[in-house]
Each structure stands twice: as C-alpha cells, then as structure tokens.
Amino acid sequence: MALKRMDNVGIVVEDLGRAIDFFRELGLELEGRAMIEGEWAGRVTGLGNQHVEIAMMRTPDGHSRLELSRFLAPDVVADHRTAPVNALGYLRVMFAVDDIDETLERLRTRGAELVGEIVRYKNAYRLCYIRGPEGILIGLAEELR
Known part of the structure; x- marks a missing residue:
C-alpha cells in the first residue's frame, strides 16, 4: 500500500x-469547527475522557490542512511554544507565499514577530521564521522567479 x-x-x-484569525490573515480558509469528545476520541489519543474544540483550516x-485544537479537558500538560x-520534536509549519514582505506586514497586525531576518537561499527562495499567535513557530518561503 x-x-x-x-x-x-x-x-x-x-x-x-x-x-x-491569524491563519485566515495568512490565507488559509476555515473549513469548519467542531467539538471532539467521547469515548472514541479518548481511545485514539490515549487521553481518556477528553473535550477538545477544533478548527480545520485549509x-x-x-x-493541505492545519488542525487547530483547544483542549478543555484534560488540561494541557506541556508548553513548547518558546522552544528554540x-x-x-515538531519544529514548525512552512508556508509558500507570493510576497514575503507583504505577508509579513499583514501578519504583524495579528502579532507576528520576525525570529531572525529574511534571508535569501541561493537564487531559489527568500525565507524567514516568525512567531505567530501564542509563540507558534511558522516559516514563510517566497520562491524567486
């Protein structure tokens, strides 16, 4: 298979x-929101009785999709948002964008902060990392033509 x-x-x-709101500003579309709970959900995650609100962004x-989850139960047990x-573990999500400067300016209005600087990789890409909502690490890549 x-x-x-x-x-x-x-x-x-x-x-x-x-x-x-942040990921909409980046250009993703909200596909839907739902509450995930019940015995089946706890069997999948191993968390037992869980209550999670999710939003699927496309x-x-x-x-590609990004599933945003807010745990109501059980409590969140670790926080890696400020990890270098x-x-x-999982590092970041990288998004391809048409114009990295314009995208960064729009996302700054939603609290995004540039981690280092925008750099050029050969004659192929302009790249940067930003911290988005709650410190989430996101990569932006603009293909050079």
Missing part, C-alpha cells in the same frame, strides 16, 4: 479564535 497524502498538521492553542489549493528552532 502506498501513502496517499499528508492529511493535516495539528497545533494546540489556548485562544482558538485568535489562531483562526490552504487555498485544497491540498533546534529543539527536539
């Missing part, structure tokens, strides 16, 4: 509305 696709990347947040091309770029 072959892998079909990557379905989504999940990010746990405290303020779901703020995260939705990229404009329809190929070289921390173990």
